[in-house]
Amino acid sequence: MSKAIVLNEKFEKSDELALPESFAQISPHNLYLYVKSYAAEMRANSAHTKNRSAVSGGGKKPWPQKGRGGARAGSIRSPLFVGGGVAFGPTNRKNYTQKVNKKQKRLALEYALFEKAQNGNLFVVDSVNVESGKTKDAAAILKKLNVRDALVVKDLVDEKTYMAFRNLPNAYLIEPNELNAYLAAAYNAIVIEKAVWENLVKEG
Template identity: 45%
Template sequence: MTQTNKVDNEMVKIEYCPISNHTKFELSTPLNQEIFGLEVPHSQAIFDTILYERASRRRATHKVKSRAEVSGTGKKPWKQKGTGKARAGSRRSPIFVGGGRAFGPTNNKNYAIKVNKKVRRLAFVSALSQLAHEKQILVDDFAMDKISTKELVKKLASYQLAKARFVLIASSDENLFISARNLQNVVVTKPSSLLVEQLIGADVLIISQKEINEIEGRFK
C-alpha cells in the first residue's frame, strides 16, 4: 500500500516496511477492516503516541531536600550586626555547606503530555494494520490449563516462533502470563493494556478471536 504526498513538486511514496522475516500467517477468517485494514499507516500519530506512552510511565523519582527538610539547628549563626560578616539567619540556608538545595528537583513533577484520543486511536489502528498487512497476526487461543514454560515454548516452536525476537501475546489468561515471565522474547499483556510501542516492535501478535472482539468493542 502506498501514500503519495507532494513535496517540492515531487511525488514521494510512503510504503509499509517489512517488520519481520519470520513465518507469515494466513487467516481463516477476515479481520475487521476498520481496525486491521488501514491502507496507509500514520507515522506521525504513531510517533506522538509512543512519546505519550513513555511519558505516562515516567515517574519523578529524583529529589533533593530543601532548607525546610534538611536537619540542622535553627539557631542564628551570629548576631545581626557588628561582626563585619554578611547577615545570616540559619545554618540550613543554601549558602552553607550542608544546607538545603535551592530550586532542586522535586518528586511532584508530572511528565505526562497531551495527545488527543483520536490521534491515539489512529496510531493503534495503524500499528494493528501494519501487522495485518505483513501477515504477522496469529489468531489462536494460547490459554493454558496449567503454568508451564516448557509447554509454552513447545507451542511457540510449533509455529516456528521459539527463536523470534519479540512475540507479543494479547491474553488475559493468568497461567499464560506466569508461564511467559521467564521468556525474554515473549510478552503477555491484556488486550486493554496493549501499547502502540509493543505492536510496532513485535515480530508477531498472537491473539484469540475473543480478544479481537474485545479490541473491536473499544472502537465502537
C-alpha cells in the same frame, strides 16, 4: 496493502487478512505521542531534595550582622551553607503526565498494528491454548513463527496457557483490555486471537 498472516491450529500460515485501508492513512506521530506519554507516566519521580524552608535549624543568625568583617548571613538553612537547603533541586511533586485523548490512543494502536503487518509480523490465529501448561510448548510456538519476541493477545487467559508463557523472557501474554500502542510497538511480533482481532477492526 498490508496484510495480517492467518495461522492454522498448527501455527502455520494458511491465509492472509487485509487490514482496513484507514490504518495506512494514520500519521506515525500519533504513536510517538502515545509512547512519550506512556513513558512519562512510568517515571518513578523519586528524586527529591529539600529547599531552605524544609531543612531543620536556622532559628538564630549564625553571627552578628556587623563587626566581623564578613558577609551577612541570616540563617544556616541558606544554600550557601553545608547542610543548608538545595536551590532549584528536583522535587517529587512534579507532574510528568502528558495528556493523550482517546481517539489518539486508538490511532496510535492502529498504526502500531499496521507497522507490524508491513513487516510480516502480525499473526491472527483462532486460539492460543497450551493445554499442557509447559513452557517448552509455548516456546515451540514462537520458534515456528521465527520471531525474536512476541506479544500474545488472548481473549481470555486460562491458567494453563498463563503458566506456559509466564517464564518466557521473549513473550508476554495479555488480555484485550491490556493491549495498548506501547506494547504493540515494543515487541517484534504480535500474535492475536481472531475474536480479539475482529473486535479491534469493528471498533475502528
